Amino acid sequence: xxxxxxxxxxxxxxxxxxxxxxxxxxxxxxxxxxxxxxxxxxxxxxxxxxxxxxxxxxxxxxxxxxxxxxxxxxxxxxxxxxxxxxxxxxxxxxxxxxxxxxxxxxxxxxxxxxxxxxxxxxxxxxxxxxxxxxxxxxxxxxxxxxxxxxxxxxxxxxxxxxxxxxxxxxxxxxxxxxxxxxxxxxxxxxxxxxxxxxxxxxxxxxxxxxxxxxxxxxxxxxxxxxxxxxxxxxxxxxxxxxxxxxxxxxxxxxxxxxxxxxxxxxxxxxxxxxxxxxxxxxxxxxxxxxxxxxxxxxxxxxxxxxxxxxxxxxxxxxxxxxxxxxxxxxxxxxxxxxxxxxxxxxxxxxxxxxxxxxxxxxxxxxxxxxxxxxxxxxxxxxxxxxxxxxxxxxxxxxxxxxxxxxxxxxxxxxxxxxxxxxxxxxxxxxxxxxxxxx
Amino acid sequence: xxxxxxxxxxxxxxxxxxxxxxxxxxxxxxxxxxxxxxxxxxxxxxxxxxxxxxxxxxxxxxxxxxxxxxxxxxxxxxxxxxxxxxxxxxxxxxxxxxxxxxxxxxxxxxxxxxxxxxxxxxxxxxxxxxxxxxxxxxxxxxxxxxxxxxxx
Numbered sequence: 106x107x108x109x110x111x112x113x114x115x116x117x118x119x120x121x122x123x124x125x126x127x128x129x130x131x132x133x134x135x136x137x138x139x140x141x142x143x144x145x146x147x148x149x150x151x152x153x154x155x156x157x158x159x160x161x162x163x164x165x166x167x168x169x170x171x172x173x174x175x176x177x178x179x180x181x182x183x184x185x186x187x188x189x190x191x192x193x194x195x196x197x198x199x200x201x202x203x204x205x206x207x208x209x210x211x212x213x214x215x216x217x218x219x220x221x222x223x224x225x226x227x228x229x230x231x232x233x234x235x236x237x238x239x240x241x242x243x244x245x246x247x248x249x250x251x252x253x254x255x256x257x258x259x260x261x262x263x264x265x266x267x268x269x270x271x272x273x274x275x276x277x278x279x280x281x282x283x284x285x286x287x288x289x290x291x292x293x294x295x296x297x298x299x300x301x302x303x304x305x306x307x308x309x310x311x312x313x314x315x316x317x318x319x320x321x322x323x324x325x326x327x328x329x330x331x332x333x334x335x336x337x338x339x340x341x342x343x344x345x346x347x348x349x350x351x352x353x354x355x356x357x358x359x360x361x362x363x364x365x366x367x368x369x370x371x372x373x374x375x376x377x378x379x380x381x382x383x384x385x386x387x388x389x390x391x392x393x394x395x396x397x398x399x400x401x402x403x404x405x406x407x408x409x410x411x412x413x414x415x416x417x418x419x420x421x422x423x424x425x426x427x428x429x430x431x432x433x434x435x436x437x438x439x440x441x442x443x444x445x446x447x448x449x450x451x452x453x454x455x456x457x458x459x460x461x462x463x464x465x466x467x468x469x470x471x472x473x474x475x476x477x478x479x480x481x482x483x484x485x486x487x488x489x490x491x492x493x494x495x496x497x498x499x500x501x502x503x504x505x506x507x508x509x510x511x512x513x514x515x516x517x518x519x520x521x522x523x524x525x526x527x528x529x530x531x532x533x534x535x536x537x538x539x540x541x542x543x
Numbered sequence: 544x545x546x547x548x549x550x551x552x553x554x555x556x557x558x559x560x561x562x563x564x565x566x567x568x569x570x571x572x573x574x575x576x577x578x579x580x581x582x583x584x585x586x587x588x589x590x591x592x593x594x595x596x597x598x599x600x601x602x603x604x605x606x607x608x609x610x611x612x613x614x615x616x617x618x619x620x621x622x623x624x625x626x627x628x629x630x631x632x633x634x635x636x637x638x639x640x641x642x643x644x645x646x647x648x649x650x651x652x653x654x655x656x657x658x659x660x661x662x663x664x665x666x667x668x669x670x671x672x673x674x675x676x677x678x679x680x681x682x683x684x685x686x687x688x689x690x691x692x693x694x695x
Contacts, residue, residue, distance in 0.1 A: 141583070141586040141590060142582075142586070142692070142695045143582060143585075143589075143619075143693070143694060143695065144679045144680070144683050144695050146586060146593070147678075147679040148676060148679070149593070150593060150615075150672060150675070151672045151673065151675060151676040154668065154669060155669055155672065155673065159596075159597055159600055160600055162665035162666075166666070170666070464602075481602075481603060490601075490603060492603055510603070511603065
């Protein structure tokens, strides 16, 4: 037996699959060759892809056309940079120009974060479930273009929109850097919404009434899905989303910080949360550190400032007034209804629980040159699989990071033998530990 | 001189073979008898390529899977070229031309699908494959009077 052939055979025999269950039976045109017709082959391929048996995109099918979703993302200065890009999600009645252009956008740019924002249809008065599709498509696109994790920041209703996306589309969790809610509507808005909706009101307004079917589905089970850093920044004097509505009850490392914890007695209303010096300092703190924002890291001197640096106070007042006018003008744009939009079919099922998987192939090199390992990190949820870029793998004292295809390679010199402990830590997913025999 | 003449004549014959239909069918049954073996061989290759695609997709080898999907389109286009060499029964020329034209579009759709797949445009990929199913149904309706086994 030649060395080369032996090597190939060993590679086949020593192929290990960690985290994977038994391989699925390949679904294909299992038809007798004599019965193969061109029409049946077209139908088999169509059925396999359309039903998601093959090429299953993670999470529910996006109902909005891809071109419409793509048009919603605005990244005026691109997504490339030395820091993770940030996606800004506006609230009801708002658009990125009104909500972010004089506040968080210039601040983040001044701090060298690439910034994108998403334009939601009907001034974000439509069904929040549809709005979440825009966030899903935007995050996937930003992550693919930048090759880095994407931090997502939602203001007011935008906080609920981003959490809906993170809850039901499992692949997003491995694309996320930080999740930040600024005055986010996490459990419903003030009683004004219920009063408004005594007569017909926009879909998203009705969904934001506390106790709505939407919030039951969003907060059922885990309020902070995935192993992500959730930062919630709220104000005790917010009349629109009064405390404790924004507060998230998470199982893991998440933070809920009131600006008054840092500056007691500070008065910050809902419309000014995106401009307030303390609120913005907490946003930058969350983005600049591992894990969520921490009040303890914000200097007390921040309390002396009304607005964050890089923000023009005169412009703030103009934008806040324009935001109120825009809210009133667009209130009926998505239609006025007496009932809440029906929950999508996927939201009636348990939320996906994606997991990281690692596939390892070992290849012993000739004449004691060691062994070569080829590794593939992938996320998995049901039939759907996706590559895990930026996952950290620790094996035999070596630390390697997967490339944009979720792949990594390692050469172990000498004559490695026995079994090695392998640990995979993928962003947003639970770590995987296993042993591989050499 | 004699060798040159032989080569010239051989070239003429080969060009004629390439340009003219391989054979002529006088009835729909004869056409089917000639076309079906071509389709059967192509379908087997198609089936192998589809299995290759599924295997690569499962292993997240996106480039290899995209290549397999593209090869389905290429294989289909080559089959259409072979079918064009069979002269249709008298009176069915336009019908057969239209039928092969639809399969040409299906072949092109698989090439588009491969491109969408490589770029991760899953919803666009689904739209394209929906189009292939729709086209193959209309192709089948067009030649429903032919007793096809493999080409249907």
